[in-house]
Amino acid sequence: MDLGLTGKSVFVAASSKGLGKASALAFAKEGALLTIASRDLGQLEQARDDIRAATGHEAGMVRLDVRSGEDIRKAIAGAVAARGGLDVLVTNAGGPPPGGFADMADDDWQLGFELNLLSVIRLIREALPALRSAGDGKSGGRIVNLASTSVKQPIDGLILSNVFRAGVQALTKTLAAELAPAGILINTVAPGRIATDRIFELDGKRAADKGVTLEQIQAQATSQIPLGRMGDPEEFGRYAAFYGSFANTYVTGQTLIVDGGMVRSL
Numbered sequence: 001m002d003l004g005l006t007g008k009s010v011f012v013a014a015s016s017k018g019l020g021k022a023s024a025l026a027f028a029k030e031g032a033l034l035t036i037a038s039r040d041l042g043q044l045e046q047a048r049d050d051i052r053a054a055t056g057h058e059a060g061m062v063r064l065d066v067r068s069g070e071d072i073r074k075a076i077a078g079a080v081a082a083r084g085g086l087d088v089l090v091t092n093a094g095g096p097p098p099g100g101f102a103d104m105a106d107d108d109w110q111l112g113f114e115l116n117l118l119s120v121i122r123l124i125r126e127a128l129p130a131l132r133s134a135g136d137g138k139s140g141g142r143i144v145n146l147a148s149t150s151v152k153q154p155i156d157g158l159i160l161s162n163v164f165r166a167g168v169q170a171l172t173k174t175l176a177a178e179l180a181p182a183g184i185l186i187n188t189v190a191p192g193r194i195a196t197d198r199i200f201e202l203d204g205k206r207a208a209d210k211g212v213t214l215e216q217i218q219a220q221a222t223s224q225i226p227l228g229r230m231g232d233p234e235e236f237g238r239y240a241a242f243y244g245s246f247a248n249t250y251v252t253g254q255t256l257i258v259d260g261g262m263v264r265s266l
Contacts, residue, residue: 015044016046016047023092025050034060039065089124089144090145093115095158117164117171120168172255185252187251189239
């Protein structure tokens with residue numbers, strides 16, 4: 001299937017590692033003109049080199065702390081100027097600190113808000129002027145929000161993610177209607193247990209809290225996945241690329257759960 005991404009300008013936030021990097025790689029494989037962004041320039045350069053080695057494409061790079069409105073403004077403006085426009089925006093950020101309600105002070109709630117909801121709002125706001133004039137002449141651009149299965153089913157010990165990721169889905173649903181007249185499609189792609197450093201970090205914390213081994217935690221968690229395994233980041237990236245592509249012409253305001261069947265909500 002031709003995803004219609006060849007030569008399209010794609011910006012992927014928080015793409016130096018994990019699911020952001022996997023998504024960026026998937027877009028590059030489809031011939032997109034890619035801009036990757038992260039606050040860690042060392043990891044960003046490594047991601048650029050890995051993408052070049054895998055695809056032969058040279059990604060543009062920009063430093064970005066998604067908690068900074070000024071960084072976001074400069075990053076999007078730079079990508080638009082360098083690539084002559086913007087066709088696809090992928091919003092993403094690292095996960096907030098784990099913990100329950102009693103563990104969180106005001107500063108923690110502020111961090112979760114800025115990291116996982118306000119960053120999405122700011123990225124979309126800055127990208128919209130370019131996205132309105134993007135696409136194939138028949139439609140505008142595409143927005144893909146990377147979130148979590150917590151948008152559908154709260155995850156124990158991740159209250160900040162549960163609260164603010166749900167806000168991302170509310171934003172997605174609202175903007176789907178507002179942006180439809182401009183031909184802009186917006187969707188959320190929500191990972192379950194995908195084999196990333198973030199998952200291993202959370203599993204390690206749970207193991208320490210419960211006084212058991214990491215292997216025990218992972219075995220218990222995997223037993224809840226009907227497919228019987230964690231997902232691979234490359235698998236996840238393919239779904240992000242499709243929803244952010246011009247092969248997607250009629251899906252907007254939706255959440256795709258990429259979790260091997262783990263979430264049981266309807």
